[in-house]
Amino acid sequence: LAFTEGILTLEGIAGKLLKVDLSRSRIFDDKLGESLVKDFIGGVGIATFLFLKTAKTESHPLSEESRLILMTGALTGTGVVGGNKTTLVARSPLTGIWGEATFSGMVGIELKRAGYDGIIFQGRAKLPVYLWVSDGQAELRDARRLWGMDTVETCGAIREELRLKDVRVAAIGPAGEKLVRLACVMTDDSRAAGRCGIGAVMGSKNLKAIAAKGDGNIEVADQDRFKELNKEALRRIAEKKPLPFGTAGSVVAFEEMGNLPIKNWTAGSFLGASALSGQTMAQTMRASKKACFACPIACGRHIEIKDGPYAPLQGSGPEYETIACLGSLCLNDNLESIAKANDVCNRMGIDTISTGGAIAFAMECYEKGIITIEDLGGVKLEWGKSEAIVEMCKLIGKREGFGAVLGEGVRIAADKIGKGAEKFAIHVKGLELPAHSPYRFKEMGLAYAVSNRGACHNRGSPAYVSRGFLSPEIGLDTKTDGFTITGKGKMTKIHQEACLVTDATGICKYVVFFGGLDLSLLSELYSAVTGYQTDLDDMMKKAGKIWLMQRAFNVRLGITRKDDTLPSRFLKDHLKDGPTKGQTVDLDPMLNEYYNERGLDEEGKPKQDIQENSSSF
Amino acid sequence: LVATRKPISVDVIFAGSIAKEIFGEEHMVVLLEQGEATLEGLVDKLDKKQEGKISQILHSPNISILLNGQDIEFLKDKNPILHEGDRIAIIPLVAGG
Numbered sequence: 001l002a003f004t005e006g007i008l009t010l011e012g013i014a015g016k017l018l019k020v021d022l023s024r025s026r027i028f029d030d031k032l033g034e035s036l037v038k039d040f041i042g043g044v045g046i047a048t049f050l051f052l053k054t055a056k057t058e059s060h061p062l063s064e065e066s067r068l069i070l071m072t073g074a075l076t077g078t079g080v081v082g083g084n085k086t087t088l089v090a091r092s093p094l095t096g097i098w099g100e101a102t103f104s105g106m107v108g109i110e111l112k113r114a115g116y117d118g119i120i121f122q123g124r125a126k127l128p129v130y131l132w133v134s135d136g137q138a139e140l141r142d143a144r145r146l147w148g149m150d151t152v153e154t155c156g157a158i159r160e161e162l163r164l165k166d167v168r169v170a171a172i173g174p175a176g177e178k179l180v181r182l183a184c185v186m187t188d189d190s191r192a193a194g195r196c197g198i199g200a201v202m203g204s205k206n207l208k209a210i211a212a213k214g215d216g217n218i219e220v221a222d223q224d225r226f227k228e229l230n231k232e233a234l235r236r237i238a239e240k241k242p243l244p245f246g247t248a249g250s251v252v253a254f255e256e257m258g259n260l261p262i263k264n265w266t267a268g269s270f271l272g273a274s275a276l277s278g279q280t281m282a283q284t285m286r287a288s289k290k291a292c293f294a295c296p297i298a299c300g301r302h303i304e305i306k307d308g309p310y311a312p313l314q315g316s317g318p319e320y321e322t323i324a325c326l327g328s329l330c331l332n333d334n335l336e337s338i339a340k341a342n343d344v345c346n347r348m349g350i351d352t353i354s355t356g357g358a359i360a361f362a363m364e365c366y367e368k369g370i371i372t373i374e375d376l377g378g379v380k381l382e383w384g385k386s387e388a389i390v391e392m393c394k395l396i397g398k399r400e401g402f403g404a405v406l407g408e409g410v411r412i413a414a415d416k417i418g419k420g421a422e423k424f425a426i427h428v429k430g431l432e433l434p435a436h437s438p439y440r441f442k443e444m445g446l447a448y449a450v451s452n453r454g455a456c457h458n459r460g461s462p463a464y465v466s467r468g469f470l471s472p473e474i475g476l477d478t479k480t481d482g483f484t485i486t487g488k489g490k491m492t493k494i495h496q497e498a499c500l501v502t503d504a505t506g507i508c509k510y511v512v513f514f515g516g517l518d519l520s521l522l523s524e525l526y527s528a529v530t531g532y533q534t535d536l537d538d539m540m541k542k543a544g545k546i547w548l549m550q551r552a553f554n555v556r557l558g559i560t561r562k563d564d565t566l567p568s569r570f571l572k573d574h575l576k577d578g579p580t581k582g583q584t585v586d587l588d589p590m591l592n593e594y595y596n597e598r599g600l601d602e603e604g605k606p607k608q609d610i611q612e613n614s615s616s617f
Numbered sequence: 618l619v620a621t622r623k624p625i626s627v628d629v630i631f632a633g634s635i636a637k638e639i640f641g642e643e644h645m646v647v648l649l650e651q652g653e654a655t656l657e658g659l660v661d662k663l664d665k666k667q668e669g670k671i672s673q674i675l676h677s678p679n680i681s682i683l684l685n686g687q688d689i690e691f692l693k694d695k696n697p698i699l700h701e702g703d704r705i706a707i708i709p710l711v712a713g714g
Contacts, residue, residue: 242712243713244634245633245634246713247712247714249633249634249712249713250633250712250713250714252630252632252633252636252643253632253633253706253708253709253711254711254714256630256632256686256704256708257683257686257688257706257708257711258686274643279643299713320713320714321714324714434714435714436714440686467710467711468678468710469710469712479690481688481690481691482688483687483691510712514710514712514713578686579683579685579686579687580686
């Protein structure tokens with residue numbers, strides 16, 4: 001293959017790809033060509049190229065011929081602060097378009113230590129298998145006895161079978177096996193490749209898990225420079241001390257400013273916010289800090305519940321997005337129930353954001369009389385009913401009862417329900433909204449509308465700027481008013497590219513945007529680690545090209561301006577209370593500005609033929 | 618006859634990391650008399666109670682004041698008149714999500 005040609009002289013990356021043909025049970029080694037790294041940075045950038053090069057656009061996401069790409073970031077595992085990200089790319093069974101999920105589990109780092117930067121999966125195994133990669137070797141192993149296990153059981157069983165305690169695993173649960181469209185991929189350190197239903201893609205391939213362990217070193221080109229820059233990054237983070245109460249530390253402030261989603265986005269204030277905060281978690285659940293690889297921030301939480309209806313429970317605590325989507329979005333102020341629902345979702349392997357969105361959708365349908373208690377199989381989905389939320393998470397994961405409908409995602413579920421249910425299905429391009437309000441931060445409305453994977457807060461989060469997290473190195477040097485729309489098109493484009501740079505290098509966004517390892521320092525670290533002398537301006541341009549390639553894929557699938565929109569309630573309906581009372585999102589002017597900045601025509605199509613003008617194609 | 622006005626009551630919220638560890642509480646109700654019912658009046662009153670902590674912390678660029686969810690920085694009047702039931706939130710840069 002053309003992209004494997006050329007001798008790799010760069011460091012930080014292993015220089016090899018695994019190509020796994022599941023239908024024929026064959027595994028090949030491929031080289032990772034140097035020009036590919038230089039053109040696409042790493043991680044999601046290279047994954048984008050590999051996916052577009054190897055996948056047929058029209059292939060059904062769950063068909064045998066579909067492709068699934070896993071790529072580690074260029075700096076992942078090198079010791080760069082926050083360098084722990086890996087990306088999965090596929091056509092999404094949830095949205096039908098570009099699908100992508102980036103996660104920070106250790107399995108990507110072990111893969112790189114084992115000598116591989118990424119994996120291209122194709123085909124469908126005849127029987128359940130898992131991929132085991134260790135120090136330059138890879139094999140497909142029988143996973144029949146793992147089929148049906150939850151993600152925690154699966155990871156434990158693989159470690160036991162391989163008789164290696166420190167093997168790292170990414171696995172699907174029962175939801176992925178049953179092709180639930182909300183299915184995610186979970187790692188043994190409880191991090192999720194959550195969105196877009198990538199777990200169902202693995203399930204459709206009879207691929208239960210990916211396990212890796214490596215003893216190799218990941219070399220760095222300029223050790224002295226690397227150490228100097230990394231030290232500076234650590235100094236900045238120590239000074240800023242972000243996220244002292246984890247991601248959930250923001251719940252109260254977000255409610256105060258009108259950013260928290262409440263009652264399926266129909267209410268503007270929520271008295272239960274304080275009960276859901278990171279501070280409350282610390283007091284009531286013995287929450288302790290939990291860090292990803294090479295990260296001093298430690299935004300994750302380990303919790304323990306000893307008493308009450310959800311005890312005993314020990315493990316990863318819910319993050320902000322989970323708390324908001326399974327909490328305030330459903331008017332649920334019971335933090336212990338959210339912790340339990342989070343645990344259920346993680347074990348079953350379903351995305352907590354989309355699951356919360358689906359349950360809130362069903363609650364509104366039930367309130368309006370569109371679905372009945374009989375439809376729900378007796379699970380009374382009334383606002384705030386925490387037991388019912390936990391129960392419905394189980395049903396979605398098992399694809400049983402009404403959970404089988406909700407597990408399709410709100411767009412398809414609304415089609416199945418009919419009776420006007422689509423009004424309450426809050427999604428963009430089929431992906432349920434994350435927990436940042438377009439009423440409060442108009443630029444988030446635009447970011448959701450134009451993200452290549454549907455409503456996403458991580459493929460461009462321009463509201464960081466309105467919240468005071470500035471990035472002067474890319475021109476975002478002034479705090480903006482989240483209620484206004486002027487300039488938000490340009491701002492959103494820039495932030496999307498910044499997020500692509502972080503995902504391609506494999507660096508956590510919190511470290512970059514909240515921790516002060518800014519993008520200039522990141523570009524210097526990239527050069528020091530890889531030995532490829534580049535700069536931030538060049539990396540942002542490459543990010544822009546990567547974005548357009550993903551967009552071109554979506555355009556080939558029929559995506560146009562009509563799809564770059566928001567649920568109608570954000571465009572037309574006013575909230576009656578809270579900080580965003582009376583607000584709507586005036587999307588069109590922002591969209592026009594954005595298209596202009598991005599080089600898209602009025603219908604949202606790239607003005608130039610991206611494929612022909614890309615030197616690497 | 619001298620007309621008298623009742624004091625107004627406003628809610629003050631300290632959110633995020635500055636709440637309990639700096640102020641010892643997340644929420645307080647403050648009564649403001651006629652003549653002090655402005656943002657500056659509120660800060661003066663809180664300063665007396667909190668030994669100058671409020672104006673000290675407000676000097677930080679990393680702190681925002683929200684009046685009913687609106688960032689003061691983007692209001693025309695930086696010393697707005699406060700009304701009965703107003704919510705004033707003092708929040709640090711809010712990471713997360």
